Amino acid sequence: QQQVKQSPQSLIVQKGGISIINCAYENTAFDYFPWYQQFPGKGPALLIAIRPDVSEKKEGRFTISFNKSAKQFSLHIMDSQPGDSATYFCAASSGGGADGLTFGKGTHLIIQP
Amino acid sequence: ETGVTQSPTHLIKTRGQQVTLRCSSQSGHNTVSWYQQALGQGPQFIFQYYREEENGRGNFPPRFSGLQFPNYSSELNVNALELDDSALYLCASSRPDSYNEQFFGPGTRLTVL
Numbered sequence: 360q361q362q363v364k365q366s367p368q369s370l371i372v373q374k375g376g377i378s379i380i381n382c383a384y385e386n387t388a389f390d391y392f393p394w395y396q397q398f399p400g401k402g403p404a405l406l407i408a409i410r411p412d413v414s415e416k417k418e419g420r421f422t423i424s425f426n427k428s429a430k431q432f433s434l435h436i437m438d439s440q441p442g443d444s445a446t447y448f449c450a451a452s453s454g455g456g457a458d459g460l461t462f463g464k465g466t467h468l469i470i471q472p
Numbered sequence: 473e474t475g476v477t478q479s480p481t482h483l484i485k486t487r488g489q490q491v492t493l494r495c496s497s498q499s500g501h502n503t504v505s506w507y508q509q510a511l512g513q514g515p516q517f518i519f520q521y522y523r524e525e526e527n528g529r530g531n532f533p534p535r536f537s538g539l540q541f542p543n544y545s546s547e548l549n550v551n552a553l554e555l556d557d558s559a560l561y562l563c564a565s566s567r568p569d570s571y572n573e574q575f576f577g578p579g580t581r582l583t584v585l
Binding site for chain 1: 527575576578
């Protein structure tokens, strides 16, 4: 049972454009929703995270939008740059985190110059 | 501040053998989680260690076991290796006041032949 569904699987965006990646979850006990960026041969790096008491969080060019009633959240990358080309994972966890993070399957993002 | 480190970087084993992977947590972090990332997939939670005890486990068989030491470093042991155990094994650490916020190491690439 996949508890976090991520789409699209791959995405091509022109330099300067907006990249949008979506995730949907099933477990209503989830209360922490991070996004990770992973480059080939590297471990995932924490980009930005949100809790369900807010609907949006922005850090630099990265914004998370959260819709609790729809059980969906999304990552927006503004002014996308070639250096943003990577695989992005959404994740979710509940309580104190002892059950670990549940990850989506990832989105391979390519920013074309 | 030193990040999460893992050793070795790469490892090749034969089916049926046993393997030990090592992780040093980030400074100030006392909780360590282990994940398995198959090629083209998101990381899957194996287990979490806090105060030298396992305090959460994902859907992995008992041949996956671990240890945490007083300095918060950790080991992942896998017995009776199977071909499907070939993956990137990731260690993540977190602070005492924020177990959900996990910071990953670069991983160990395990190949089982």
